[in-house]
Amino acid sequence: xxxxxxxxxxxxxxxxxxxxxxxxxxxxxxxxxxxxxxxxxxxxxxxxxxxxxxxxxxxxxxxxxxxxxxxxxxxxxxxxxxxxx
Numbered sequence: 001x002x003x004x005x006x007x008x009x010x011x012x013x014x015x016x017x018x019x020x021x022x023x024x025x026x027x028x029x030x031x032x033x034x035x036x037x038x039x040x041x042x043x044x045x046x047x048x049x050x051x052x053x054x055x056x057x058x059x060x061x062x063x064x065x066x067x068x069x070x071x072x073x074x075x076x077x078x079x080x081x082x083x084x085x
Contacts, residue, residue, distance in 0.1 A: 045069075 043049075047061035 045062070045065055047058045047065070050058045050061050052058065
C-alpha cells in the first residue's frame, strides 16, 4: 500500500514538472512567434524590401500597401453588414 502511494506521488510530481515545462516552453514559443509576426508585418508595411536609394519606389510600395489594408477593411465591413441584414 505504501509503495503504491509513493509511486502515485512520484508520477504526480513528474506530471506536474512536465506540465510546468510545457507551459513555460509554449509561452516563450507563443511570444516569439507573435513578435516575429508583428516585426514581419511592420517591415512589410514600411517597405523595407524596396531599394532604399529610390524614394519613389519606397513611397509607392507604402502607399499601395496602405491602400490594400484600407480596401480590405472596407470590404470586410461591407461583407459583415451584408451578411447581418
